[in-house]
Amino acid sequence: MLFAAVALARDLGGTWSGTFKVDGGDHTVPQLLILKQQGKTLTGSGGPNAGEQYPIEHGRIEGDDVKFELTTGEWKFTYDLKQTESDALRGDLKLESVGDSRTAKVSLVRAKGD
Amino acid sequence: MMTLGVTGSILAFEPEIDRLLHPSVSYVMPGGRVLSLVKIGDSVSSKYGGEPIVAFLPSSSPRFPTDVLVSRGVVSVNQYTGEVLGVRTRGQTLLGFVRALHVRLAIGDAGRNILRWSAVAMLFSIISGLYLWWPVKRVRIRGPWLGGRFWFDLHNSVGIYSLLPWLALAVTGAVIGFEDQTAALLDKLTGSSPVHSSRSIFPSAPGGGATEITPDQAVAIACAQLPGAVPYRVQMPRYGGVYVVSLEYSDHRIAGGSNSFSIDPWSGRVISADLESGLTTRERFMATNEAIHTGVVFGLPGRAIVALVGILLPVQAASGLVMWLWRARIVPTK
Numbered sequence: 245m246l247f248a249a250v251a252l253a254r255d256l257g258g259t260w261s262g263t264f265k266v267d268g269g270d271h272t273v274p275q276l277l278i279l280k281q282q283g284k285t286l287t288g289s290g291g292p293n294a295g296e297q298y299p300i301e302h303g304r305i306e307g308d309d310v311k312f313e314l315t316t317g318e319w320k321f322t323y324d325l326k327q328t329e330s331d332a333l334r335g336d337l338k339l340e341s342v343g344d345s346r347t348a349k350v351s352l353v354r355a356k357g358d
Numbered sequence: 359m360m361t362l363g364v365t366g367s368i369l370a371f372e373p374e375i376d377r378l379l380h381p382s383v384s385y386v387m388p389g390g391r392v393l394s395l396v397k398i399g400d401s402v403s404s405k406y407g408g409e410p411i412v413a414f415l416p417s418s419s420p421r422f423p424t425d426v427l428v429s430r431g432v433v434s435v436n437q438y439t440g441e442v443l444g445v446r447t448r449g450q451t452l453l454g455f456v457r458a459l460h461v462r463l464a465i466g467d468a469g470r471n472i473l474r475w476s477a478v479a480m481l482f483s484i485i486s487g488l489y490l491w492w493p494v495k496r497v498r499i500r501g502p503w504l505g506g507r508f509w510f511d512l513h514n515s516v517g518i519y520s521l522l523p524w525l526a527l528a529v530t531g532a533v534i535g536f537e538d539q540t541a542a543l544l545d546k547l548t549g550s551s552p553v554h555s556s557r558s559i560f561p562s563a564p565g566g567g568a569t570e571i572t573p574d575q576a577v578a579i580a581c582a583q584l585p586g587a588v589p590y591r592v593q594m595p596r597y598g599g600v601y602v603v604s605l606e607y608s609d610h611r612i613a614g615g616s617n618s619f620s621i622d623p624w625s626g627r628v629i630s631a632d633l634e635s636g637l638t639t640r641e642r643f644m645a646t647n648e649a650i651h652t653g654v655v656f657g658l659p660g661r662a663i664v665a666l667v668g669i670l671l672p673v674q675a676a677s678g679l680v681m682w683l684w685r686a687r688i689v690p691t692k
Contacts, residue, residue: 268462268470270538296598301429317413317427317593320448340448342432343376344457347466 254330256281256310257288262352264337275352281305290314290321310335318342325350359476359483362531363671365460368453370653370665376453377422383434383444388420390438395424395573395592401440402426402433414573414592474535480528487517506684513677516670523667530651533644541640550639570623576601579626580619584633587617595623611655613637613645 256279263272277290278297286303291314303312310325310333318341325335331354339346368375377384399411406428415425417437424437431447455464463469496514501507533540544550571579577589580603587605595601601623606615616634621627637645646655653660 267466268458270470291598298597313429315412315427315429315597317591317597320429341454342446342448343451343454345448345450345454346458 256286256305256327256333259355260333260352261355262333262350264348264350266339266346266348268346269348275350277352279303286310286312291316323350325352359480360672360675361459361463362473362476362480363668365456365668366527367665367668368456369460370661370668372453372457379453380446383423383446385421386417386423386436386438386443388438392417392437393440395577397440398424398426398435398437399573401435401442402428405442406430406433406445410596411594412597413594416577416589416592418588418590470535474532477528477531477535480524481532484521484525484528488521491518509677509680509684513674513681516674516677520667520670520674523663524671526650527664527667530647533647534651537644541644544640544643548639568624570595571601571621571626573601575626576603576621576623579603579621579628580605583619583628583631584617590615600629607634610634611657612649613642616641616645 258279260275260277260279262275264275265272274292275290276293276297277288277300278294279286279288279300284305286300286305288300288303289297290300291297298314298316301313301315303310305311308327310327311323313320313322315321320340322338322340323335324338325333328334333350333352335350337348337350339348395414395416398414402411403409409428409430412427412429415427415432417424423434423443426433426435428445431445433445434443435441436443450458458464461470461473463472491514494514496511497518499508499511499515501509501511573592573594577592581587581589584605587607589603590606591602591604593602593604601621603619603621604615605617605619607617608614613634616632616637618632620629620631622629649655651664653662653664656663
């Protein structure tokens with residue numbers, strides 16, 4: 245148990261990649277997050293690829309729970325993730341624009357070599 | 359199908375209805391010189407405690423304000439005076455719910471599946487309706503008001519006059535519903551690459567003492583690349599690494615807004631350009647399909663027809679139901 249908790253508590257800093265799929269949507273959307281952890285605070289950036297990155301706002305870590313926001317412009321993304329394994333983050337994503345609100349499932353893994 | 363029709367009618371005039379619902383942030387009095395984006399951004403920043411600007415949406419008409427995207431929502435600014443008209447926060451609205459009903463019945467994957475097959479069912483109904491109409495060829499309503507003959511004539515007349523628009527909506531709706539399958543088939547038939555590669559570009563590193571170019575300079579650089587096109591979106595470099603200036607030709611009704619330039623914020627160099635002329639076969643087909651589905655391809659008259667025939671779908675369903683309930687009493691005669 246203790247080993248499992250220690251393993252999960254590994255620093256989240258580094259590059260994470262994966263996808264999300266909006267409920268009722270057709271496609272999976274690529275994700276690439278570059279995270280920096282300082283205690284319980286999470287900063288960095290995220291976007292569809294390394295060349296298009298948006299700053300992470302209001303990032304915080306509570307145990308296995310990882311929450312942060314980012315905005316790409318019309319859409320604001322609110323992530324509510326759980327560190328399911330030391331190198332995996334899974335959870336929900338809320339996408340909100342002026343007039344619309346949607347939900348998605350996110351799955352991310354730590355990039356190899358990180 | 360009734361849901362699709364009614365919601366489609368509303369969505370055909372979504373921008374106009376949205377402005378009617380939010381008049382205080384939708385209109386300005388034209389007059390004087392238009393302020394620079396920097397000045398407009400300053401107005402927003404001073405009003406909202408320095409909240410960073412994500413993007414500018416320059417006004418599309420002298421009567422409409424310039425919108426500024428920030429994390430909290432969309433701020434509308436009078437581009438002549440710099441007055442902040444108000445902010446619209448993010449989240450579901452009535453029109454957003456209508457849209458959700460139209461594309462996924464507001465219930466996610468299950469709703470989307472129901473709707474995509476509804477489009478196929480509508481195609482079948484139209485073809486079978488034409489088959490049934492052919493022997494009687496009713497084009498006018500002659501029966502007494504709300505009598506059996508009235509419903510029969512109404513169903514036949516509405517059906518034949520709406521046939522072509524409904525057929526177009528059903529076919530284009532089915533294409534949208536089965537977009538992945540259609541796109542894959544198109545790629546196979548045309549041998550084209552699936553889609554544009556997504557933007558993956560990197561700005562230069564700022565030299566010592568370097569300053570970023572302004573959003574107005576970025577717009578000027580982009581506009582010089584595409585004379586005649588007007589800017590409708592300017593993304594700030596903090597959000598994505600580079601300025602992204604999107605331009606549109608107002609007279610291009612299919613994919614007219616598919617022009618974006620990525621501009622290095624330090625050197626002002628155009629790093630990449632995604633242009634309407636460079637769309638793949640798949641993208642062009644999908645854009646054309648959407649323009650037909652929304653009626654935009656024929657301008658205002660096209661949107662009006664889409665709205666009208668959308669409203670007529672429940673009428674057709676109701677008259678069809680009455681005919682079925684009164685089937686013993688309604689005997690079609692030539």
